[in-house]
Amino acid sequence: xxxxxxxxxxxxxxxxxxxxxxxxxxxxxxxxxxxxxxxxxxxxxxxxxxxxxxxxxxxxxxxxxxxxxxxxxxxxxxxxxxxxxxxxxxxxxxxxxxxxxxxxxxxxxxxxxxxxxxxxxxxxxxxxxxxxxxxxxxxxxxxxxxxxxxxxxxxxxxxxxxxxxxxxxxxxxxxxxxxxxxxxxxxxxxxxxxxxxxxxxxxxxxxxxxxxxxxxxxxxxxxxxxxxxxxxxxxxxxxxxxxxxxxxxxxxxxxxxxxxxxxxxxxxxxxxxxxxxxxxxxxxxxxxxxxxxxxxxxxxxxxxxxxxxxxxxxxxxxxxxxxxxxxxxxxxxxxxxx
Amino acid sequence: xxxxxxxxxxxxxxxxxxxxxxxxxxxxxxxxxxxxxxxxxxxxxxxxxxxxxxxxxxxxxxxxxxxxxxxxxxxxxxxxxxxxxxxxxxxxxxxxxxxxxxxxxxxxxxxxxxxxxxxxxxxxxxxxxxxxxxxxxxxxxxxxxxxxxxxxxxxxxx
Numbered sequence: 001x002x003x004x005x006x007x008x009x010x011x012x013x014x015x016x017x018x019x020x021x022x023x024x025x026x027x028x029x030x031x032x033x034x035x036x037x038x039x040x041x042x043x044x045x046x047x048x049x050x051x052x053x054x055x056x057x058x059x060x061x062x063x064x065x066x067x068x069x070x071x072x073x074x075x076x077x078x079x080x081x082x083x084x085x086x087x088x089x090x091x092x093x094x095x096x097x098x099x100x101x102x103x104x105x106x107x108x109x110x111x112x113x114x115x116x117x118x119x120x121x122x123x124x125x126x127x128x129x130x131x132x133x134x135x136x137x138x139x140x141x142x143x144x145x146x147x148x149x150x151x152x153x154x155x156x157x158x159x160x161x162x163x164x165x166x167x168x169x170x171x172x173x174x175x176x177x178x179x180x181x182x183x184x185x186x187x188x189x190x191x192x193x194x195x196x197x198x199x200x201x202x203x204x205x206x207x208x209x210x211x212x213x214x215x216x217x218x219x220x221x222x223x224x225x226x227x228x229x230x231x232x233x234x235x236x237x238x239x240x241x242x243x244x245x246x247x248x249x250x251x252x253x254x255x256x257x258x259x260x261x262x263x264x265x266x267x268x269x270x271x272x273x274x275x276x277x278x279x280x281x282x283x284x285x286x287x288x289x290x291x292x293x294x295x296x297x298x299x300x301x302x303x304x305x306x307x308x309x310x311x312x313x314x315x316x317x318x319x320x321x322x323x324x325x326x327x328x329x330x331x332x333x334x335x336x337x338x
Numbered sequence: 339x340x341x342x343x344x345x346x347x348x349x350x351x352x353x354x355x356x357x358x359x360x361x362x363x364x365x366x367x368x369x370x371x372x373x374x375x376x377x378x379x380x381x382x383x384x385x386x387x388x389x390x391x392x393x394x395x396x397x398x399x400x401x402x403x404x405x406x407x408x409x410x411x412x413x414x415x416x417x418x419x420x421x422x423x424x425x426x427x428x429x430x431x432x433x434x435x436x437x438x439x440x441x442x443x444x445x446x447x448x449x450x451x452x453x454x455x456x457x458x459x460x461x462x463x464x465x466x467x468x469x470x471x472x473x474x475x476x477x478x479x480x481x482x483x484x485x486x487x488x489x490x491x492x493x494x495x496x
Contacts, residue, residue: 001377004359011404011405035400039400040381105469107382107397231469233470
């Protein structure tokens with residue numbers, strides 16, 4: 001048996017109590033909701049917190065409120081399964097329902113939460129391994145070691161942002177509410193992430209992500225495409241989120257955000273700007289896809305080769321935009337395998 | 339840290355005193371003697387340890403009993419009733435939908451939850467429902483056939 005290290009478990013019933021518990025234990029405590037990301041990491045001894053503050057007993061963190069007209073608020077402990085099938089989200093924020101429904105496997109989505117997926121630990125071929133494996137290769141700086149085994153001369157960790165929902169929420173202009181014993185703040189989701197494989201969240205350790213706020217749908221259309229080796233289980237090795245706001249057949253505004261190509265979701269503002277004022281023709285889509293692949297700089301530290309993942313960024317942006325334009329896909333199978 | 343917990347498994351309530359860091363999988367197998375639930379990867383990557391919590395398939399290797407005090411847990415031992423196999427078990431046995439059998443308990447329970455939700459699923463719906471259960475013998479075709487057969491026997495078309 002691969003067992004968890006011992007810890008004290010607290011199961012508060014309110015956010016206030018959870019925030020107090022977190023504050024009173026300082027750095028010794030960690031938050032856990034569905035546990036689908038943290039527990040495997042704890043079993044591999046990547047985290048050994050002496051206290052866990054569980055969020056599953058807090059009712060106020062569950063459920064979806066509001067509607068497309070005024071905006072939707074998702075409690076952070078709403079399961080990914082619930083997000084994937086929620087009628088308002090599926091109808092008006094389809095990329096989010098798609099992304100939530102593509103996370104790992106059905107069982108895992110029944111346990112894992114939307115807040116947990118936004119905050120999911122960064123991943124790397126040298127990190128997501130057993131303790132013995134990591135010891136045998138000499139450990140990396142993300143845990144127990146001093147150097148990055150992907151780029152040994154680099155001062156930083158290059159572990160990869162592996163959330164399906166984070167790039168989508170960024171492309172939808174979502175905000176997140178963070179609460180602590182000291183107060184609360186609501187910030188744009190893009191400022192929640194940092195370009196560092198170890199310190200990948202700007203959330204303070206004493207803060208709890210309580211809500212995800214989607215703006216009014218307001219004519220925005222969205223799509224998400226995910227690249228992975230198998231049709232289930234696998235984390236994204238590329239995730240493309242596109243959102244466009246149309247005025248007639250002209251693009252009024254657009255956002256493109258690419259996941260799993262860096263330590264945080266990577267926006268492609270130049271590509272999105274090239275869409276504005278144009279019609280979604282196959283010529284414009286091809287030009288925009290080329291621009292969008294520019295900021296994507298995958299390294300050789302996930303599944304598939306990094307040149308292939310870079311190439312597929314262009315292909316997936318084109319496909320995602322074509323689907324929003326109602327154009328037929330360009331004759332290639334949806335599930336691309338190297 | 340040990341906790342005194344009351345767990346409802348297959349309709350029976352069990353009072354256990356267990357370390358809180360023991361997973362549901364460990365408590366089922368080691369403290370309740372219910373070894374029908376198998377341990378595979380223990381990292382959420384195989385589905386072999388699947389049990390039902392309030393009729394929903396979850397991974398017992400990543401669930402803490404401390405979170406499940408009010409839940410109804412179903413393991414493979416709870417599928418047969420009064421000595422009669424569940425229609426899924428019967429169909430799996432008749433069609434040989436098990437090779438080594440290690441993934442079978444998790445697949446049976448996942449399929450049971452599917453049929454409770456959708457009595458007459460399409461082949462594609464069965465595949466999607468079972469997308470979180472790996473069979474390393476790769477005997478998927480007979481597994482899908484067996485779920486279809488059980489659905490035909492149980493489900494009255496509506």
